[in-house]
Amino acid sequence: MSKFGDWLNERFPAREMMREHMTEYYAPKNFNILYYTGSLLLLMIVLQLVSGFLLMAHYVPTSKDAFNSVQGIMYDTKWGWLIRYMHVDGVSLIFILLYLHMGRGLLYGSYRKPRELLWIIGYVIYIMMMGEAFFGYILPFGNLSYWAGQVITSIIHAVPLIGPGLTTLARGGPGVGTATLERFLALHAVLWFMIIAALIVLHILALHQVGSNNPDGIEIKKLKGPDGHPLDGIPFHPYYTVKDLFGVGVWLTIFAAIILYAPTMHGVFLERTTFFRANPMVGLPDVTPPWYLAPYYAMLRAVPNKYYGIALMFLAIVLPFFLPWLDRNPVRSSRYRPVYRIMILVMGITFFTLAWVGEQPPLPKYFLIERLGAAIYIGFYFLLPIISSIEPTKKVPERVRS
Amino acid sequence: MRKTWTGGLVAALATLGLGCGQAATLATPSYTFNKPTVIAGAKLFADHCSACHAVSSLRYNRLAADLGMTKAEIKKDIMLPGGANYLQGMQPTMSQADAKKWFGLPPPNLSHIVRAEGARWVYTYLTSFYWDPKRPSGWNNHIFPNVAMPDILAPWGGTYTKNGKLLQAGRESPALYHKQVAEIVAFLRYASDPSVFERRAIGRYVLGTLILLTILAYLLKKDYWRDIHNKDEAEKAKAAKKAGSAKA
Numbered sequence: 001m002s003k004f005g006d007w008l009n010e011r012f013p014a015r016e017m018m019r020e021h022m023t024e025y026y027a028p029k030n031f032n033i034l035y036y037t038g039s040l041l042l043l044m045i046v047l048q049l050v051s052g053f054l055l056m057a058h059y060v061p062t063s064k065d066a067f068n069s070v071q072g073i074m075y076d077t078k079w080g081w082l083i084r085y086m087h088v089d090g091v092s093l094i095f096i097l098l099y100l101h102m103g104r105g106l107l108y109g110s111y112r113k114p115r116e117l118l119w120i121i122g123y124v125i126y127i128m129m130m131g132e133a134f135f136g137y138i139l140p141f142g143n144l145s146y147w148a149g150q151v152i153t154s155i156i157h158a159v160p161l162i163g164p165g166l167t168t169l170a171r172g173g174p175g176v177g178t179a180t181l182e183r184f185l186a187l188h189a190v191l192w193f194m195i196i197a198a199l200i201v202l203h204i205l206a207l208h209q210v211g212s213n214n215p216d217g218i219e220i221k222k223l224k225g226p227d228g229h230p231l232d233g234i235p236f237h238p239y240y241t242v243k244d245l246f247g248v249g250v251w252l253t254i255f256a257a258i259i260l261y262a263p264t265m266h267g268v269f270l271e272r273t274t275f276f277r278a279n280p281m282v283g284l285p286d287v288t289p290p291w292y293l294a295p296y297y298a299m300l301r302a303v304p305n306k307y308y309g310i311a312l313m314f315l316a317i318v319l320p321f322f323l324p325w326l327d328r329n330p331v332r333s334s335r336y337r338p339v340y341r342i343m344i345l346v347m348g349i350t351f352f353t354l355a356w357v358g359e360q361p362p363l364p365k366y367f368l369i370e371r372l373g374a375a376i377y378i379g380f381y382f383l384l385p386i387i388s389s390i391e392p393t394k395k396v397p398e399r400v401r402s
Numbered sequence: 403m404r405k406t407w408t409g410g411l412v413a414a415l416a417t418l419g420l421g422c423g424q425a426a427t428l429a430t431p432s433y434t435f436n437k438p439t440v441i442a443g444a445k446l447f448a449d450h451c452s453a454c455h456a457v458s459s460l461r462y463n464r465l466a467a468d469l470g471m472t473k474a475e476i477k478k479d480i481m482l483p484g485g486a487n488y489l490q491g492m493q494p495t496m497s498q499a500d501a502k503k504w505f506g507l508p509p510p511n512l513s514h515i516v517r518a519e520g521a522r523w524v525y526t527y528l529t530s531f532y533w534d535p536k537r538p539s540g541w542n543n544h545i546f547p548n549v550a551m552p553d554i555l556a557p558w559g560g561t562y563t564k565n566g567k568l569l570q571a572g573r574e575s576p577a578l579y580h581k582q583v584a585e586i587v588a589f590l591r592y593a594s595d596p597s598v599f600e601r602r603a604i605g606r607y608v609l610g611t612l613i614l615l616t617i618l619a620y621l622l623k624k625d626y627w628r629d630i631h632n633k634d635e636a637e638k639a640k641a642a643k644k645a646g647s648a649k650a
Contacts, residue, residue, distance in 0.1 A: 029634075239627060249619045260601045
């Protein structure tokens with residue numbers, strides 16, 4: 001072993017990497033349940049790669065055969081239903097994890113100095129994931145795919161001057177069809193995925209440069225023991241690898257239960273309108289995005305004017321980038337900031353209310369909820385600099401609570 | 403954009419009749435969703451429905467693999483005479499062109515109908531026909547107004563007016579009739595998602611294995627973390643002792 005190990009390590013820094021990122025990466029010892037989300041996201045993305053690869057081996061990206069090829073996977077391919085449900089349900093589960101992961105960042109102030117770049121890279125991954133999900137959404141070419149493709153690409157129309165040309169470029173023609181499926185497949189399976197994979201590597205490297213935050217928001221590197229290691233830190237391997245292994249067990253049990261017993265999750269994870277073949281002659285009464293994109297769609301609809309609606313939606317997507325500089329309080333974690341804690345809670349409820357209302361048909365009775373939700377969402381970012389500089393804080397302890 | 407949707411809504415209701423908006427009145431079919439129910443439904447479907455409707459995604463031989471029917475049984479009870487192929491999807495006996503001539507529209511392929519509309523909608527639709535002399539076929543439907551399909555099950559279920567008055571009793575009791583319609587819906591539910599029995603069959607083993615592995619992982623984690631907890635305890639005891647001696 002060691003002879004081969006020596007040979008290898010003279011040529012490749014395997015031991016060094018293992019030490020740097022695993023055995024001598026010191027993580028705070030007080031991680032709670034929200035800290036499983038990172039490793040689970042990595043696992044889920046690998047599973048998407050595997051199931052996506054298998055799906056692509058059976059998929060035909062033409063407007064004539066796409067729907068049938070997907071049904072062929074479901075009906076005629078051995079274990080085809082398993083890989084399709086894994087891929088489809090995996091998306092919703094990834095977004096559940098992403099929202100928990102980002103919500104954790106908000107709760108414990110993980111976006112604050114020195115982790116600004118870590119937050120920004122992570123947020124870019126989230127935005128890329130939305131694109132990845134959208135491209136994938138079009139590929140089965142049910143009627144929902146077709147109309148979602150038409151509606152979303154028509155947003156590009158709003159770009160001044162070059163809008164119409166860009167829309168045609170995105171669709172590969174005047175409408176969504178074979179050319180759209182071909183380029184969306186290429187984007188979904190190659191370019192977008194590779195960018196996301198690269199960003200994940202950057203995200204982890206940035207994390208290991210600054211070190212993990214924790215629920216108390218205390219910098220564990222400030223207090224070091226005689227051995228030079230943080231007093232409240234423990235080596236990632238074996239302590240967190242073995243803990244994450246347990247998390248993986250629980251998560252895979254949930255994932256398997258969904259696939260085996262409720263693969264469409266009553267139309268939330270796999271919408272009923274995806275079971276009609278795409279038909280440009282038959283519009284859909286309810287072209288709504290999947291639940292994980294619905295909050296932005298609700299904000300888009302909150303404004304009657306298309307251009308202002310799109311502007312509001314983009315503002316909502318862009319604002320979180322500035323979070324590290326909008327928060328001006330010296331304390332990080334919401335554990336010691338009661339007012340900020342309430343703000344996060346309201347923000348969380350608002351976001352999921354917007355997700356719910358974005359799934360509803362565009363009726364006047366929902367406008368008030370959409371507008372109120374949009375106002376709270378945007379208001380959070382505009383009020384944060386003011387509130388965070390005057391809010392009362394509790395005393396932050398020296399050491400993490402374990 | 404909203405205008406497009408409104409147009410789409412009108413178009414959809416006019417051509418497909420997605421049954422939206424009437425969700426409040428849907429009835430729930432009562433069946434035990436298992437293989438015998440689905441087999442009974444498949445036989446009823448073959449007798450009454452597959453003259454006009456295809457279930458093209460579902461190959462006949464899947465009924466053997468999924469439901470445990472024999473090839474002879476499938477050939478006798480399910481496959482219709484006239485060139486049906488055991489290895490191909492379920493096809494109607496009537497040609498689409500003829501059907502279009504007679505009903506104005508080709509009868510839809512029902513492969514995904516339950517996934518698309520829901521079992522409750524399909525069941526309610528099948529039991530909501532009423533006699534309407536104004537329609538070319540003589541039939542209309544409460545949740546699918548002006549539908550092209552006639553109530554082919556009327557000889558069994560009876561003929562009703564729009565207000566629910568019985569015009570002519572069916573050959574079967576209402577209870578048996580509703581049970582059989584529910585069985586057809588159960589078959590269509592299976593046809594929308596033929597993995598359902600396979601999934602359920604392996605479910606308990608997969609979940610059992612995963613839970614077992616999770617318990618093992620938990621014990622492993624507990625074992626590894628014992629030294630962290632011991633260290634914490636020691637530190638706490640030391641701090642308490644220090645505080646105690648300071649007091650003394």
